[in-house]
Structure formats: C-alpha cells, structure tokens
Amino acid sequence: MVIKQINSMTEVSAVSWNNLVQNNDPFVCHEFLLALEQSGSISEANGWQSKHLLVFEQQELIAAMPLYLKNHSRGEYVFDQQWADAYYQSGIDYYPKWLNSIPFTPCQGQRILIKKGQDIPAVMKLCVDTIKEYSQQKNISSLHCLFPDYCQIEDLPQDMLIRTGVQFQWFNKNYRDFDDYLQSFTSRQRKNINKERRKVRQQGIQLQRLSGAEVTEQQWQVFYHFYEMTYLKRGQSAYLNIDFFQQLAQTMPEQILLVLANDEKAYVGAALSFIGQDALYGRYWGCYDEYHSLHFEACYYQGLEYCIEHNKQIFDSGAQGEHKISRGFKPINTYSAHWILNPDFAKLIADFLKHEQEMIQGYKQDCMQLLPFKALD
Structure with missing residues (x-):
C-alpha cells in the first residue's frame, strides 16, 4: 500500500473516491467535500486546511481519509476547548491539530473510506501511523476522529482514546x-x-x-x-x-x-x-x-x-435537542477517537474521558425514561 496526502478534493477522481462510499452517505461523497472547498466555506484562511489522505494499491485507490489541519475548534460539535486551555496554561501549543471529520456536520458515518475486501485494521493503522509520523515531524498536538460509525471505532488503533456522546435519533x-x-x-x-x-x-x-x-x-x-x-x-x-x-x-x-x-x-x-x-x-x-x-x-x-x-429506517436530526425526546427520538451513543502526542496530556485526557463517560451514560438513562412510548422496547 502507498499513501499520499493531497491539499484539495480536485486532486482525486470523484468516481474513484465515491466508489469507497458506503450507504450513499451524502457527507463523505466527493461532491459534498468539493463544494465545501470550492465555495470557500472551508479554507486555510478560515482555519480549515484540506490535507486528505489517499491509499493506493497498485495504482488503485483503495482507501481515503477526509482530513483537515485546524488552528481552532469551531464547527466540530465535539468540544475540546478545555483541552486547548489546559495546553495554553502549560505553555504548550494545542493548535494546529488534525481533524478527521466532516466540517460542520455532527452525523455518524465512515471516517476512513475503505474498499470492500481490504484488511480494514491494517488500512486504518497505516493512515493513523502516517498522521503520527507527520505530527512528530511538525509538532502537531493531536488527531481527532469525530462521529465515526461504531464499527470503525472497533478497528482503530488501540492507543486512540474513545469519547462518548449522546444524540437523539428516530427509528422506523x-x-x-x-x-x-x-x-x-x-x-x-x-x-x-x-x-x-x-x-x-x-x-x-x-x-x-x-x-x-x-x-x-x-x-x-x-x-x-x-x-x-x-x-x-x-x-x-x-x-x-x-x-x-x-x-x-x-x-x-x-x-x-x-x-x-x-x-x-x-x-x-x-x-x-x-x-x-x-x-x-x-x-x-x-x-x-x-x-x-x-x-x-x-x-x-x-x-x-x-x-x-x-x-x-433512521432519521438523524443532528446534535443536541432534548425536545426531540417527547417526539420519539431515542438517545443513542455517538463516538469520537483521539490520539494525543504529549504522553502526559494523553493520560490526563484519558482520566477525564473515563469520568465523563460515566456522566454521559447516566444522562442517557435519564433521557430514556422520558420517551413518549406506551412501553419501552
């Protein structure tokens, strides 16, 4: 496998990219990501540098990773400003950071697009190891993978820290x-x-x-x-x-x-x-x-x-909104995965996430009690 980094969606074929998209996901398709760039909604000037990863095998595109280099945390819906403040107070730079996500889109989906039949853990490890190497070379603080499908969480490298959140979705x-x-x-x-x-x-x-x-x-x-x-x-x-x-x-x-x-x-x-x-x-x-x-x-x-x-089968209505519960939207877990370059901060953040997860699960259980159905499934 050979990996390449590009600075724009114009550098990759729409057909090759979209062949990797599952479930007709609108947000990871080539057209959506290209429109973000060409409209100027994201750009280096507003803190979103496109740095997508492409993985080739014998010149065939077998995997792709939407990736951005960011100098702020806006438009992400997974909040890490406290982490950035802690870095600042310690005299360490938190920005820039790597973001594997869809800009302004808190919807779960593929975060590493992989052709069917490939060794998924091996491809993911290659992508993450590449980013780790870039981070060491350029002193980039961290990698954040936001709103991946749960199945992709399981295949990510073990040293990535998992964060849990809650959204409300409807099921047919x-x-x-x-x-x-x-x-x-x-x-x-x-x-x-x-x-x-x-x-x-x-x-x-x-x-x-x-x-x-x-x-x-x-x-x-x-x-x-x-x-x-x-x-x-x-x-x-x-x-x-x-x-x-x-x-x-x-x-x-x-x-x-x-x-x-x-x-x-x-x-x-x-x-x-x-x-x-x-x-x-x-x-x-x-x-x-x-x-x-x-x-x-x-x-x-x-x-x-x-x-x-x-x-x-699913109506994903986006982030937040407890008013959705009484209308039949059930609380579900969402996830993000984080790799932190600094080992001391990695340990501190891991401890924070452990306590946060306990609160999140308690919150989710409380929300379940408010559903409007005659009997819970």
Missing part, C-alpha cells in the same frame, strides 16, 4: 403512516403532537417538500436567508455560504430535501435535510418570526413523514 418500525406511528405513543403525548400540528394549520401555514432538482434559484435564496438568520440571532456568522448550497443543488440534487413553510403571502421558514440510502439527515433550519410549533413541524414531523413514506 415499519409504520404505515404518521398516525400509525403516533399509536405507539401514550394518549397524552399523542394528543400533544396532534395539537402542535393543528396549531401550525390554524396559523394558515402550509408545508411543501421539494427535492433538490425542484428547488428554484429564488427558493434557494429564501432558504439561505432563513439559514443565515439562525446564526445572526445568536450574534454569529453562518458557517456555510450560498455558493455551497447552490453547488450541491447542481452536483447532488437527488440527495437534498427542502421543506418550505408559507402563509400564502410569503415564505416563513425552511428546513434542509440530506438523503442517504437508509437514513434522512436533518441539518439546517431557519425562520424570521416565531410561529407556534413551526420548528417541530418543519424540522421533525415533515421529516418523519418522509421517512415513513420512503421507507427510511
């Missing part, structure tokens, strides 16, 4: 329609959901679901204003720009689902999701004014209906 039990899904709820919770959906209709709001190919240029502009507003309300700038979304509309429209809400006079909100082989991924939402229950309708109920109608 072969529901016939949304009403059939609600039959699994307690009577009280079922009434609450129906009341929320009724409130949206009573405000004169209608919902429209569009595939990427159906979205007009004007509708993309509308969506982007809503998306940008979500960040501006928090005094922040949006991570992604309109060019990113417009490029995806051209290169992967079949994997885009846009929900638009209007009150007959104007659009009042929008939610954007991405479509995988068996999963729907809820990603971006925005609105100008607050409407009763509109967020729940656009971001969750419309997505749930889509999953049931199209036989999607």
